[in-house]
Amino acid sequence: MKSINNTILLEDERVDGAEKVNGKAKYTAEHKLPNMAYAVFVTSTIAKGSIKNLDITKAIAMPGILDIIYYANCPAVPGYNPIAAERPKNVSEWRGFKVLYDNKVRFFGQPIALIVADSFENANAAIRFVKAEYEVEKFETNFDKARLEPANLKAPINYKRGTEKKFKEQAFFVEGEYNIPIEVHNAMELFATIAYWEGEDKLTLYDKTQGPKSTQSTMARTFGLVDKNVRVIAENVGGGFGSGLRSWPHVPAACIAAKKINRPVKLVLTRPQMFSLVGYRPQSWQKLGIGADAAGNFIGISHEAISNTSRYEDFREGIVEASKFLYACENVDTKYSLLPLDLSTPIWMRGPGEATGCFALESAIDELSYKLKMDPIQLRIKNFTAVNPENKLPFSDINIKDCYAYGMEKIGWKNRPTIPGSLKENGMLIGYGMSVGVFGAGKGTASVRIVLSNDGKLLLECAVSDMGPGTMTSMSIIAADAMQMPIQKIKFKLGDSDLPPGPSQGGSGTTSTVGSAVDLACRTLQQKLKEMAIQLAPAFAGITADAMEVKNEMVISKTDANTKIDISALLKLANQEKIDLTIASNGKTAAQLKFTSNSFSSHYVKLAVNPKDGSIKILEVVTTGDAGKIISPKTARSQMIGGVVGGIGMALTEKLEFDHASGQITNASFGAYHVPLHSQTPKTDVWFVNKPDVNMNEIGAKGIGEIALIGFAAAVTNAVYNATGKRVRDLPITPEKLGYKTVKA
Amino acid sequence: MKPCTSHDGRRGFLKKTASIAALYFTPTSLVKAFAVDRVIPLPIAKAKLAITINGKLMNLEIDARTTILNLLREDLTYTGTKKGCEMGQCGACMIHVNGKRVKSCIQLALNNQNNKITTIEGLSEGEKLHPMQAAFLKNDAFQCGYCTSGQIMSAVACVREGNAKTRKSIQTYMDTNICRCGAYQNIVDAIEEVAKSGVKI
Numbered sequence A: 001m002k003s004i005n006n007t008i009l010l011e012d013e014r015v016d017g018a019e020k021v022n023g024k025a026k027y028t029a030e031h032k033l034p035n036m037a038y039a040v041f042v043t044s045t046i047a048k049g050s051i052k053n054l055d056i057t058k059a060i061a062m063p064g065i066l067d068i069i070y071y072a073n074c075p076a077v078p079g080y081n082p083i084a085a086e087r088p089k090n091v092s093e094w095r096g097f098k099v100l101y102d103n104k105v106r107f108f109g110q111p112i113a114l115i116v117a118d119s120f121e122n123a124n125a126a127i128r129f130v131k132a133e134y135e136v137e138k139f140e141t142n143f144d145k146a147r148l149e150p151a152n153l154k155a156p157i158n159y160k161r162g163t164e165k166k167f168k169e170q171a172f173f174v175e176g177e178y179n180i181p182i183e184v185h186n187a188m189e190l191f192a193t194i195a196y197w198e199g200e201d202k203l204t205l206y207d208k209t210q211g212p213k214s215t216q217s218t219m220a221r222t223f224g225l226v227d228k229n230v231r232v233i234a235e236n237v238g239g240g241f242g243s244g245l246r247s248w249p250h251v252p253a254a255c256i257a258a259k260k261i262n263r264p265v266k267l268v269l270t271r272p273q274m275f276s277l278v279g280y281r282p283q284s285w286q287k288l289g290i291g292a293d294a295a296g297n298f299i300g301i302s303h304e305a306i307s308n309t310s311r312y313e314d315f316r317e318g319i320v321e322a323s324k325f326l327y328a329c330e331n332v333d334t335k336y337s338l339l340p341l342d343l344s345t346p347i348w349m350r351g352p353g354e355a356t357g358c359f360a361l362e363s364a365i366d367e368l369s370y371k372l373k374m375d376p377i378q379l380r381i382k383n384f385t386a387v388n389p390e391n392k393l394p395f396s397d398i399n400i401k402d403c404y405a406y407g408m409e410k411i412g413w414k415n416r417p418t419i420p421g422s423l424k425e426n427g428m429l430i431g432y433g434m435s436v437g438v439f440g441a442g443k444g445t446a447s448v449r450i451v452l453s454n455d456g457k458l459l460l461e462c463a464v465s466d467m468g469p470g471t472m473t474s475m476s477i478i479a480a481d482a483m484q485m486p487i488q489k490i491k492f493k494l495g496d497s498d499l500p501p502g503p504s505q506g507g508s509g510t511t512s513t514v515g516s517a518v519d520l521a522c523r524t525l526q527q528k529l530k531e532m533a534i535q536l537a538p539a540f541a542g543i544t545a546d547a548m549e550v551k552n553e554m555v556i557s558k559t560d561a562n563t564k565i566d567i568s569a570l571l572k573l574a575n576q577e578k579i580d581l582t583i584a585s586n587g588k589t590a591a592q593l594k595f596t597s598n599s600f601s602s603h604y605v606k607l608a609v610n611p612k613d614g615s616i617k618i619l620e621v622v623t624t625g626d627a628g629k630i631i632s633p634k635t636a637r638s639q640m641i642g643g644v645v646g647g648i649g650m651a652l653t654e655k656l657e658f659d660h661a662s663g664q665i666t667n668a669s670f671g672a673y674h675v676p677l678h679s680q681t682p683k684t685d686v687w688f689v690n691k692p693d694v695n696m697n698e699i700g701a702k703g704i705g706e707i708a709l710i711g712f713a714a715a716v717t718n719a720v721y722n723a724t725g726k727r728v729r730d731l732p733i734t735p736e737k738l739g740y741k742t743v744k745a
Numbered sequence B: 001m002k003p004c005t006s007h008d009g010r011r012g013f014l015k016k017t018a019s020i021a022a023l024y025f026t027p028t029s030l031v032k033a034f035a036v037d038r039v040i041p042l043p044i045a046k047a048k049l050a051i052t053i054n055g056k057l058m059n060l061e062i063d064a065r066t067t068i069l070n071l072l073r074e075d076l077t078y079t080g081t082k083k084g085c086e087m088g089q090c091g092a093c094m095i096h097v098n099g100k101r102v103k104s105c106i107q108l109a110l111n112n113q114n115n116k117i118t119t120i121e122g123l124s125e126g127e128k129l130h131p132m133q134a135a136f137l138k139n140d141a142f143q144c145g146y147c148t149s150g151q152i153m154s155a156v157a158c159v160r161e162g163n164a165k166t167r168k169s170i171q172t173y174m175d176t177n178i179c180r181c182g183a184y185q186n187i188v189d190a191i192e193e194v195a196k197s198g199v200k201i
Helices: A120-129 A212-223 A250-261 A321-325 A352-372 A376-382 A400-411 A471-483 A510-536 A567-573 A633-653 A712-724 B009-023 B028-032 B068-075 B131-138 B148-160 B167-174 B184-197
Strands: A037-043 A049-055 A065-069 A111-117 A131-136 A157-161 A172-180 A192-199 A202-207 A230-233 A265-268 A284-292 A298-309 A331-340 A428-440 A446-453 A458-461 A490-493 A548-551 A554-557 A564-566 A578-585 A598-609 A616-626 A683-688 B046-053 B056-063 B094-097 B100-103 B116-118
Touching: A037 A120, A037 A250, A049 A111, A065 A120, A065 A250, A111 A120, A111 A250, A120 B068, A172 A352, A192 A250, A202 A212, A202 A250, A212 A230, A212 A250, A250 A265, A284 A352, A298 A352, A321 A331, A321 A352, A352 A376, A352 A428, A352 A633, A352 A712, A376 A400, A376 A428, A400 A428, A400 A598, A400 A616, A400 A683, A428 A712, A446 A510, A446 A567, A458 A471, A471 A490, A471 A510, A510 A548, A510 A554, A510 A567, A510 A578, A554 A567, A564 A567, A598 A633, A598 A712, A616 A633, A616 A712, A633 A683, A633 A712, A633 B184, B056 B068, B068 B094, B094 B148, B100 B148, B131 B148, B131 B184, B148 B167, B148 B184, B167 B184
Parallel strands: A037 A265, A202 A230, A298 A331, A458 A490, A616 A683, B046 B116
Antiparallel strands: A037 A111, A049 A131, A065 A111, A157 A331, A172 A284, A192 A202, A192 A265, A284 A298, A428 A598, A446 A458, A446 A578, A548 A554, A554 A564, A598 A616, B046 B056, B094 B100, B094 B116
């Protein structure tokens, strides 16, 4: 392994990789419980209204049907009660849409009934025999239309420093409107829950979630149980990209059904349901203006945004944040409003609001560079700041200029035409574009159990999940590095709420938060071993703990390498089978809070536009990350490549489509909602600064999951402009937006 | 219609549901005694299926509506084969039927009378990984691992059928298989490596 601190690691493969390539890794829906029943949702075909009558008589009589649960026969769920005074103390109101609760329809595809049967086939067969009679109400699903009416918008959140709209007074300025449609996470694993009431007040869930602890507490609050009586297991999570950061309505639905029929119930969503029931990146409109003096210094940035939410919940994200602090600029104003529509509630999708905002910001800077006749990278360097202009704190570390240097060289920036549309290769219009991404780097609280056995094996446990980045691997590497022992002897257990509390996997915080806890647990264990050696091993008499180290599974004197004892021998001496500690790691220290911490990225794209039909082929990508020390180089590289692929989807193919006359989603399948495929993904080169951010946390590592995607779409639109002279501000870029009439399928 | 509300809290929920649950312990004939317009004349045919899965001949009686995917995952516990869309659009369910790759989610199990099925579990020999599985592991050709079984089954077919000559031909062949984590580049690296090694797969 490309090791850190000469750790003795022999392999660099994922520690849980073998069982993912041989099919043995079990995902949520693959667990089988005795007497398990199968549940499927019946969903609404209207966007808004109420159900006048739901006829289940035919369906319930079908073979194998155990129950059909809907508003008229659904047991009262404690957390569904909207009246706080009537709820037991440990119960909180369920956040969002209460499934199977009332006869209201709030969005197209909303579950209106749950069919429970003895087999999947029997449950499925009954769906079309449940007949709903609706009273349709007036609805609005059309963002573009609804946002134009100010009365439809919720009160904005405003920010201002310096003078408002200062950019317009500058010699050089640009202003543009940017549109991003709804994009849907669509992780490959379908959301699924298996609910099993082991006792009257004891609930076990196999659930696809990014946060076993968060699901545990949500379900405990909903059903009025104590946390410890709810166990949530999510050992393997088949992708999430943010959609698993909350419990969606199918989770309580499975619990209700399991309780009602007194059997374990498995509820797996269908792919079309993945488009309407588990969140999405909200549609957004942005208006961004940026003005500079003749030398290219940014004087003013003005950033307005509207994004959609549902009628029943507010979902807000960091769309305008990067504009406030990524570049030096004295005059910045932002305004962000929500537009409620008759849709389900959105949620963070990889890169979340920052990906939306950086698309506008990084496009505008590119546009400004042409006005200034300045290289866009030089323009960014000109406006570099090492101090966050919003909170005035220094960045704990920022090496974005190193990223620029690498990216320019690697993509061949010198070949970029300064006049758009002037470079052709093999009859294709060639363009180069770049962009920057930024995301906050946090460190939260987490607990880790560390168990060292006298056979030399080290077990670490935390209730975090691993949806794909390789958390189990990177945590094992951190432990191997701290303990200076072979990774093969280390096992990191996760994905179970019974383990010591850890964060939800999201917001690029897992490595920093759980990694710091793992590091602290290892250091605590080492201290314990040193103390034991001093106490029990005569050779260490008179040596202080500071003069000792733990490595190669031994406690050794730093000054005399012959003064040493095997860890297993030490445990035998102490007559202990194992050392078993649980360590809590806190958030940032006072010293760390004197800085502001972010991960940064820059992306470089070379692409070809076919002048005959406007089709775009991305030829080459270079992506760079400035995220402190890279713990697991192999999986980190994969994560960056994955961000690029996600960014290609955002830039070129992904858009949820509606028929606004009926409020129905019209492309809820992989056949109609286009995610990037093998042949659409170019050769991608990944580079990291890979320098520990010592001001951020003890391990010097920051997250990369978000920055891998943030900004990428702008690198593509900037390259398209460079190739064609056409500035596309509405995603995804299709040939029509480049002025071509025929659309290539 | 009024929402179904009972404001008697958790205990009420538990008590009420326990009594309803009791009903479902009763024989199905009683459950069927619900008032209905008419019983849906939907025959649930059971059918006999002889099928060889990973070298093991099985004589089964199955629900005629079962897809080969659901047979593998729900009835036989070959959960290595994944369900991603049930529309033949994502490739997560790819298996080999008589040596050819097939999307198992859009195939009725009954269409596989006397067929020889290979799933991801059938590629490795015990703990020893198949060369394609080993190449996926080495090249980090996955992240979450959910599409991986399907990618590997397609990848093996890609090499066997002679479609692994160039990166472009691999990509075109593999377009049947979606990876939302975006591991495509590493997947193609893995396939190229196996193809170039000349090892018989």
